[in-house]
Amino acid sequence: MADNIVExxxxxKVFGDTVAVDNVDLVVERGRVYGALGPNxxxxxxxVRMILGLAQPDAGEVRLFxxxxxxxxxxxxxxxxxVVEMPAFVPYLCGWDNLKLLSLYRPGPTEKDISRVLERVxxxxxxxxxxxxxxxxxxxxxxxxxxxxxxxxxxxxxxxTNGLDPQGTREVRALIPELAAEGRTIVLCSHLLYEVxxxxxxxxxxxxxxxxxxxxxxxxxxxxxxxxVQVPDMAGAEAALRRSEWGAGVSRRNGSLxxxxxxxxxEALNRYLAAxxxxxxxxxxxxxxxxxxxxxxxxxxxxx
Numbered sequence: 001m002a003d004n005i006v007e008x009x010x011x012x013k014v015f016g017d018t019v020a021v022d023n024v025d026l027v028v029e030r031g032r033v034y035g036a037l038g039p040n041x042x043x044x045x046x047x048v049r050m051i052l053g054l055a056q057p058d059a060g061e062v063r064l065f066x067x068x069x070x071x072x073x074x075x076x077x078x079x080x081x082x083v084v085e086m087p088a089f090v091p092y093l094c095g096w097d098n099l100k101l102l103s104l105y106r107p108g109p110t111e112k113d114i115s116r117v118l119e120r121v122x123x124x125x126x127x128x129x130x131x132x133x134x135x136x137x138x139x140x141x142x143x144x145x146x147x148x149x150x151x152x153x154x155x156x157x158x159x160x161t162n163g164l165d166p167q168g169t170r171e172v173r174a175l176i177p178e179l180a181a182e183g184r185t186i187v188l189c190s191h192l193l194y195e196v197x198x199x200x201x202x203x204x205x206x207x208x209x210x211x212x213x214x215x216x217x218x219x220x221x222x223x224x225x226x227x228x229v230q231v232p233d234m235a236g237a238e239a240a241l242r243r244s245e246w247g248a249g250v251s252r253r254n255g256s257l258x259x260x261x262x263x264x265x266x267e268a269l270n271r272y273l274a275a276x277x278x279x280x281x282x283x284x285x286x287x288x289x290x291x292x293x294x295x296x297x298x299x300x301x302x303x304x
Contacts, residue, residue, distance in 0.1 A: 005030050005154050005185040006051055010060035013046050020046045022209040024060070028187060028202075033180045035196035035217070036189040037294070038206030047206070048158050048189045052082055065153070081152035083160055087143025091132035095123055095142050098131055102146055109149045117145040121175060137168020144175060148184075155179060158189040173199060197290040207298045220293050225263025228256045229273075230282035237278040244272055258286065 006028035013021040021043040028034045036044040049055040051062055053069055062069040064076045089098040096114060103109040118127050121141040126134065134142065140160055147155055157176070161169040176199045180186050190196050196203055197217060204214040213220060226249075231237040238257055241250045246269065249260030262269055263285045270283050 003030055007063040011050055011057045012059035014058050019209050024211050026204045030185055032201045033186045033199055035200035035203035037196050037203050039191055042206040043209035044189050044206040045158055053077055079153045081147030082156040083143040083147050084158045089131045094128045094130055096127040117149050121145045136164050137171045140172050154185045156187045193291045193294055212297050221288050226286040227259045227262045227266055228284050228286050229280055230256050231278050231280045240276040
């Protein structure tokens with residue numbers, strides 16, 4: 001059993017004169033909730049479409065479950081469920097009948113399975129309600145029900161909360177870690193930083209068709225750990241800190257000293273200052289978000 005569910009190497013995709021994806025590598029490990037993050041037009045959705053076989057790369061390759069994805073890989077794609085943009089169903093059929101119709105095109109699921117997935121996405125009470133009367137959040141959850149109907153190992157969600165009201169967004173966002181807890185691997189493509197930070201274990205950040213950073217979310221945030229220090233003699237304390245092991249990361253900001261890379265070393269830094277005769281009134285970590293990291297890496301606003 002492959003440890004890496006998805007591997008992409010050297011992906012490139014060109015549309016006319018526009019290079020949409022340029023030499024992209026990414027690896028999604030089994031059991032992860034993996035975020036593909038970037039502003040609209042950054043190449044993340046095109047990369048996801050190549051992973052799903054919906055677009056053919058001009059260069060590079062995709063491997064799913066350890067095997068190369070080709071134009072004829074039904075056995076690989078049968079292990080994948082996806083929601084790409086707003087799902088489309090027959091409007092005058094109810095949710096249950098839409099899934100029944102889908103099961104006729106992709107045999108395998110039973111009526112019991114249909115009831116199970118509707119329950120799983122909290123649509124059991126609306127199973128007999130016509131799709132056209134569903135709210136946006138309910139429509140998106142029915143799309144997720146369709147994606148998991150064949151019990152896939154990998155679920156790909158492309159902007160699953162796009163256009164949803166706050167209630168629909170909460171419903172869909174809460175469902176993602178629940179699906180992951182069942183042992184599935186999930187790739188979430190989003191431009192919403194808060195969404196990715198809340199639900200993803202790891203992330204690849206895209207900008208202008210290229211990968212600018214990737215790794216576990218906690219590591220990306222943690223590498224930018226800082227301490228805020230306030231002390232009566234700011235000039236003396238700053239000079240002392242510049243002579244210390246933290247010297248290269250010392251700066252002034254909004255009336256405080258900021259020490260880069262020392263977020264978990266407050267006790268040691270306090271002892272050092274005291275030994276130099278400076279007694280801090282405040283030493284506290286500065287907590288960063290994925291938005292801070294994103295802006296630092298790309299210069300883009302986090303909700304582009």
